[in-house]
Amino acid sequence: MKIDIEDLSVAYQGHTVVAGACLLAASGEITGLVGPNGSGKSTLLRTVYRHLKPVAGRVLLDGTDVRALSPARAARHVAALPQERSGDFELTVREVVAMGRTPYKRAFAGEDAADRELVSRALADVEMADHAERRFTELSGGERQRVLLARAFAQQPDVLVLDEPTNHLDVRHQVELLGLLRARRRSTLISLHDLNAAAAVCDRLHVLHDGHVVASGPPRTVLTPALLAEVFGVRAAVAEHPLTGDPLIAFDHRRPLAAAPQAGSERSEQQAPPGRPHRPDGARDGAAAVRAAPGTAPRQTP
Numbered sequence: 283m284k285i286d287i288e289d290l291s292v293a294y295q296g297h298t299v300v301a302g303a304c305l306l307a308a309s310g311e312i313t314g315l316v317g318p319n320g321s322g323k324s325t326l327l328r329t330v331y332r333h334l335k336p337v338a339g340r341v342l343l344d345g346t347d348v349r350a351l352s353p354a355r356a357a358r359h360v361a362a363l364p365q366e367r368s369g370d371f372e373l374t375v376r377e378v379v380a381m382g383r384t385p386y387k388r389a390f391a392g393e394d395a396a397d398r399e400l401v402s403r404a405l406a407d408v409e410m411a412d413h414a415e416r417r418f419t420e421l422s423g424g425e426r427q428r429v430l431l432a433r434a435f436a437q438q439p440d441v442l443v444l445d446e447p448t449n450h451l452d453v454r455h456q457v458e459l460l461g462l463l464r465a466r467r468r469s470t471l472i473s474l475h476d477l478n479a480a481a482a483v484c485d486r487l488h489v490l491h492d493g494h495v496v497a498s499g500p501p502r503t504v505l506t507p508a509l510l511a512e513v514f515g516v517r518a519a520v521a522e523h524p525l526t527g528d529p530l531i532a533f534d535h536r537r538p539l540a541a542a543p544q545a546g547s548e549r550s551e552q553q554a555p556p557g558r559p560h561r562p563d564g565a566r567d568g569a570a571a572v573r574a575a576p577g578t579a580p581r582q583t584p
């Protein structure tokens with residue numbers, strides 16, 4: 283199932299924080315949202331899982347506006363791992379994961395064998411099967427995150443919407459979670475702060491800056507030193523990962539703040555200036571010009 287986000291604007295108390303965003307998350311692909319703090323990633327994701335209503339624009343699931351779906355129908359299509367947590371559940375881990383089956387149940391209907399099997403599998407996927415009978419409130423932050431992810435898996439959605447799913451996870455569980463997402467090949471829209479993780483796991487990236495989508499494309503063409511300087515304000519080199527061949531970003535921790543880009547400097551085809559809406563056009567994807575951050579030697583990625 284694909285997600286089409288068309289000219290989406292979202293506001294809090296009249297203050298627009300996502301402005302005319304257009305992006306496509308293709309069926310079966312992992313689509314990443316990256317951007318600085320406050321750029322609008324969570325807000326955009328909240329409109330996809332219907333927590334927020336846009337002031338303009340639409341979110342289409344295979345052409346159907348998500349707001350036209352009943353809550354149960356929407357929950358069968360979209361499972362979310364939001365940043366905001368709806369209270370601490372006084373439930374066992376297994377009961378929390380079983381909540382993922384609710385959209386498929388008639389009122390007061392209990393679990394059947396198929397539900398129990400799906401819940402067990404979801405718990406095993408996130409390595410929490412041994413904790414199934416523990417209280418959710420007794421878990422560490424990373425363990426809770428994995429249980430909530432298992433709940434999303436148990437929901438068997440067409441689309442997974444994950445807001446910073448690697449928060450709280452140690453490095454092994456981060457790697458495993460992202461590997462699991464790749465192995466599942468389910469349509470996934472994911473926000474990530476870790477740009478190296480985004481480069482490794484995402485088929486396409488959309489970069490948000492001040493509520494605008496300013497660049498879109500495969501990680502290799504989007505994550506350039508120029509964009510990292512301009513959008514994130516950091517000096518960085520982009521190399522090839524020696525083990526995987528993915529883009530590998532090395533930040534300059536000694537001089538983190540990049541100088542403002544030179545006026546009239548070269549810009550890749552997919553990169554609109556911050557503050558100006560970018561309309562992704564898959565047909566125009568291709569190798570983008572790679573410009574080094576100010577003060578570094580220019581380099582080309584393959």
Ligand SMILES: Nc1ncnc2c1ncn2[C@@H]1O[C@H](COP(=O)(O)OP(=O)(O)OP(=O)(O)O)[C@@H](O)[C@H]1O
Pocket residue numbers: 294295299317318319320321322323324325326
């Ligand atoms: N409930 C809210 N009420 C008012 N303003 C909000 C609310 N939630 C977010 N904002 C504001 O909207 C803007 C975008 O926030 P959002 O959480 O979408 O950004 P983000 O890119 O996900 O940030 P981060 O990387 O820090 O999680 C920010 O300026 C934020 O302060």
